[in-house]
Amino acid sequence: MFEGLPREYDVIVVGTGMVESILAAACARNGKTVLHIDTNEYYGAEWASFSLNGLIEWTQMQENPKIDIDPQDDNEKILPIGNPLNVFRNVELKWNIEKTNEQTTTTENESTKPITLDVLEKQSRKFNIDLTPKLYYASGGLIDLLVQSNVGKYCEFKLVSRLLFERNGQIDNVPSSRADIFNSNDISLIDKRLLMKVIMNCSSMAVEDLNEEHDIPFIEYLKKQKLNDTLCHLIINSISMVDYNASTKEGIIKAKRYLDSIGRYGNSPFLYPLYGNGEMCQCFCRLCAVFGGFYFLRFPLAGFTIDSLNNQCTGIVSTTGERFRAKDMVICNNSFLELISSNKNVIHRTVLFTNKSIQSSEKEEVTYLRLSAQNKTGIHIIEVGFGPGCAPDGFFLLYIFQESSSENTDEIIEQLLRLTGDNFTRDNILGQLTFDQVDTMSTSSSSSTLSKLIVTHGPDGSIDHDSAVEAARNLFYEIYSNREEFLARAPDPEDIIIEGTDNTDETNNTDETSTTNTATDDTLATKTSTDTEAL
Amino acid sequence: MPVHGQVKIRTSAEQKAARERERAEKLQLYLTEYESILNNRQLTDLFALLKQTENTLINHPDCFTLWNIRREVILKLDNDKQKEYLQKELQITQLCLKSNVKSYSCWNQRQWCLKQLKENFDLNLYQNELQLCQKFLEIDERNFHCWAYRYYLLEHLCPSSSSDIETFYDNELTFLRSTIGNNLSNYSAWHYRSKYLDKLLDHNPIRRSNLLLKEWELVLNAVYTDCSDQAAWFYLRWLLFKQLGVESITETEHIKPLEELDEIESENKWCMLALCQLWKEKKINDDKRRNYLERLANHIDTDRAAFYRDQI
Numbered sequence: 142m143f144e145g146l147p148r149e150y151d152v153i154v155v156g157t158g159m160v161e162s163i164l165a166a167a168c169a170r171n172g173k174t175v176l177h178i179d180t181n182e183y184y185g186a187e188w189a190s191f192s193l194n195g196l197i198e199w200t201q202m203q204e205n206p207k208i209d210i211d212p213q214d215d216n217e218k219i220l221p222i223g224n225p226l227n228v229f230r231n232v233e234l235k236w237n238i239e240k241t242n243e244q245t246t247t248t249e250n251e252s253t254k255p256i257t258l259d260v261l262e263k264q265s266r267k268f269n270i271d272l273t274p275k276l277y278y279a280s281g282g283l284i285d286l287l288v289q290s291n292v293g294k295y296c297e298f299k300l301v302s303r304l305l306f307e308r309n310g311q312i313d314n315v316p317s318s319r320a321d322i323f324n325s326n327d328i329s330l331i332d333k334r335l336l337m338k339v340i341m342n343c344s345s346m347a348v349e350d351l352n353e354e355h356d357i358p359f360i361e362y363l364k365k366q367k368l369n370d371t372l373c374h375l376i377i378n379s380i381s382m383v384d385y386n387a388s389t390k391e392g393i394i395k396a397k398r399y400l401d402s403i404g405r406y407g408n409s410p411f412l413y414p415l416y417g418n419g420e421m422c423q424c425f426c427r428l429c430a431v432f433g434g435f436y437f438l439r440f441p442l443a444g445f446t447i448d449s450l451n452n453q454c455t456g457i458v459s460t461t462g463e464r465f466r467a468k469d470m471v472i473c474n475n476s477f478l479e480l481i482s483s484n485k486n487v488i489h490r491t492v493l494f495t496n497k498s499i500q501s502s503e504k505e506e507v508t509y510l511r512l513s514a515q516n517k518t519g520i521h522i523i524e525v526g527f528g529p530g531c532a533p534d535g536f537f538l539l540y541i542f543q544e545s546s547s548e549n550t551d552e553i554i555e556q557l558l559r560l561t562g563d564n565f566t567r568d569n570i571l572g573q574l575t576f577d578q579v580d581t582m583s584t585s586s587s588s589s590t591l592s593k594l595i596v597t598h599g600p601d602g603s604i605d606h607d608s609a610v611e612a613a614r615n616l617f618y619e620i621y622s623n624r625e626e627f628l629a630r631a632p633d634p635e636d637i638i639i640e641g642t643d644n645t646d647e648t649n650n651t652d653e654t655s656t657t658n659t660a661t662d663d664t665l666a667t668k669t670s671t672d673t674e675a676l
Numbered sequence: 677m678p679v680h681g682q683v684k685i686r687t688s689a690e691q692k693a694a695r696e697r698e699r700a701e702k703l704q705l706y707l708t709e710y711e712s713i714l715n716n717r718q719l720t721d722l723f724a725l726l727k728q729t730e731n732t733l734i735n736h737p738d739c740f741t742l743w744n745i746r747r748e749v750i751l752k753l754d755n756d757k758q759k760e761y762l763q764k765e766l767q768i769t770q771l772c773l774k775s776n777v778k779s780y781s782c783w784n785q786r787q788w789c790l791k792q793l794k795e796n797f798d799l800n801l802y803q804n805e806l807q808l809c810q811k812f813l814e815i816d817e818r819n820f821h822c823w824a825y826r827y828y829l830l831e832h833l834c835p836s837s838s839s840d841i842e843t844f845y846d847n848e849l850t851f852l853r854s855t856i857g858n859n860l861s862n863y864s865a866w867h868y869r870s871k872y873l874d875k876l877l878d879h880n881p882i883r884r885s886n887l888l889l890k891e892w893e894l895v896l897n898a899v900y901t902d903c904s905d906q907a908a909w910f911y912l913r914w915l916l917f918k919q920l921g922v923e924s925i926t927e928t929e930h931i932k933p934l935e936e937l938d939e940i941e942s943e944n945k946w947c948m949l950a951l952c953q954l955w956k957e958k959k960i961n962d963d964k965r966r967n968y969l970e971r972l973a974n975h976i977d978t979d980r981a982a983f984y985r986d987q988i
Contacts, residue, residue, distance in 0.1 A: 319860065319901060320857060320858055323901040324857050331900070333900050334900045334901070335940070
């Protein structure tokens with residue numbers, strides 16, 4: 142099984158989630174040898190996207206049998222892994238449609254037959270369902286990283302074309318750009334001016350400009366600018382996207398992030414990846430592979446090898462007893478460590494399979510609706526369909542989750558149905574997946590007692606990836622200290638000189654398979670002139 | 677880990693040197709081609725000359741002389757060939773526009789082609805051209821060359837029958853409204869809006885008060901949304917003084933909303949100036965007017981102090 146796979150690396154990364162994948166790419170980019178594994182047969186771990194059949198399979202996931210490995214000598218200890226799928230609890234998939242249509246009379250009109258599950262399953266591959274749906278701020282951490290590192294060339298995005306909020310018991314478009322405000326018929330002239338003023342202030346304010354005047358709660362600050370209740374709600378809920386008790390500082394910084402992102406790629410601040418969020422992890426893994434990283438999915442992992450003399454993690458061991466050494470570090474997602482079982486913080490996630498958009502439109506839209514109120518945390522609702530390649534034509538996925546779960550899922554769906562009225566009813570909901578995802582960000586990494594084992598966390602309940610990118614960056618500098626560059630831009634083909642000729646032949650290999658990827662032939666192993674042997 | 681070949685990356689100094697080399701080569705090539713064309717100008721092989729100039733222009737679309745030569749050549753051709761080559765010319769200018777969408781000579785050449793083809797007026801051709809304009813406007817909605825060309829086309833596409841004309845103008849005004857809706861700083865769009873509003877009002881004076889009312893609402897919306905955008909203010913002044921006329925300006929409808937805006941945005945020079953001009957015409961608020969003009973001259977817009985003082 143492990144033929145041809147080297148047994149020693151600079152870094153071993155366990156788990157193909159977002160933080161791990163960014164780290165693996167960053168290490169490989171700087172010339173480190175990397176082994177990147179996952180016990181799943183797919184990339185992405187908690188951030189993965191599935192076809193419909195893949196998702197159904199995932200809901201029926203099995204327990205991995207635990208295998209005890211004996212230490213090979215007195216100096217070695219083995220730290221066994223837990224089941225990483227234990228981050229998911231209470232997984233339930235319910236369908237409101239029949240499995241199949243028994244009568245298939247040819248005289249009946251195809252379009253009036255009620256949809257059945259087998260029809261959806263036949264189009265399974267047209268679905269790309271996110272376990273962790275997220276949006277990307279156009280000027281945010283992840284997009285900047287994709288652009289800076291040139292990993293962006295591996296992926297495509299759609300603009301989140303429709304931003305909605307709740308106004309007077311109905312769903313309405315969020316006016317956030319000058320054009321939106323100009324064209325709106327629902328805001329009075331004076332209110333337009335006041336709103337524009339606040340927006341432009343937030344945009345142009347720098348962090349240094351914030352002073353004692355801004356120590357009041359954000360809602361008070363907005364009222365001081367003479368905004369009415371609706372506009373305050375608009376800004377708090379849909380532009381800053383903070384809770385009602387947020388500070389002015391937080392409100393302005395977040396508003397600025399939103400406003401700075403508008404116009405970079407279009408009239409909306411958010412992007413959504415084609416084929417779902419799982420693609421992102423794969424893009425970073427691809428970069429890692431291009432720079433020589435080795436990949437092994439469905440790796441039969443038993444645990445970690447520890448040098449008991451100095452309590453240092455030395456590598457990993459498979460269920461068959463094969464050992465793989467890591468010279469610098471083992472990076473591992475904390476879902477593999479058994480300590481998460483005691484964790485109480487969870488994110489409730491819901492995926493609704495629907496046959497109608499929550500608000501009809503002439504064209505394909507990617508929609509984001511945020512609901513909030515006084516004393517309630519924000520509820521994120523994302524709708525994707527055929528446009529970004531996440532569902533077959535005519536079907537939609539409706540993702541619902543909260544920053545910190547306080548509302549009951551059924552109540553949230555009720556609230557949504559009240560807002561959509563006749564446009565979208567319970568009949569349009571064909572199926573419902575609910576599950577709880579342990580919020581591993583709040584887990585204290587108590588295995589820091591072990592050196593050379595870096596623990597990463599999974600996703601949080603926010604709408605964006607900034608915390609994951611920050612975590613990856615910070616962990617990278619922790620390992621390699623600030624002397625190394627974090628995901629430098631890969632050189633453009635024109636700038637590569639092959640020795641002996643002064644031409645610009647491209648010799649990079651961007652193939653990636655889901656099992657071992659040997660990097661012996663034709664790798665673009667570039668060492669920049671600033672690279673130093675840091676360790 | 678084994679690595680094939682030694683791969684080196686050019687440093688930024690090397691990159692710069694490589695770029696310089698490239699540019700020098702390009703320049704040399706251009707000069708050679710240009711000289712060759714001038715030498716061949718009087719020769720009889722017209723098609724070769726066309727080919728030569730085409731090759732050069734695609735990389736360097738802004739060379740007036742070369743376009744001139746092409747015009748010379750095309751006019752020398754006989755009628756059938758001429759028509760064919762005029763059509764081709766449109767394609768060639770399109771290619772050239774790709775490298776510079778704001779090339780004066782390319783747009784000029786297109787117009788010249790259409791003028792030459794005027795006797796064979798082809799509706800399809802003009803519609804196609806209009807679509808092309810649309811595309812270019814999508815790339816850059818403020819490309820004034822494209823706007824000018826568009827209006828040249830519309831002049832010729834304008835229907836002759838009376839009822840059709842009105843719809844035609846209305847459609848154009850709707851198009852302009854949506855363009856302004858996308859970006860209210862689009863000066864070209866406001867400018868052409870004024871032209872078409874004029875035409876529509878001339879054609880059908882009955883709709884005057886209704887149209888002007890709507891127009892006032894539009895421009896008021898614009899200055900409230902973005903009080904620092906000059907395009908809207910210029911249009912507002914044109915609408916009030918040139919279109920509506922001083923007699924029709926009322927205090928409640930026109931002056932009061934601007935005064936309210938002024939209260940919220942007290943240092944906005946555009947608003948203050950507009951108010952000063954209105955108060956002057958209506959002979960009211962003279963003291964306040966002087967005060968504003970002083971403030972504009974001395975504090976707010978000192979670059980134009982003399983302009984403001986002149987008005988006192």
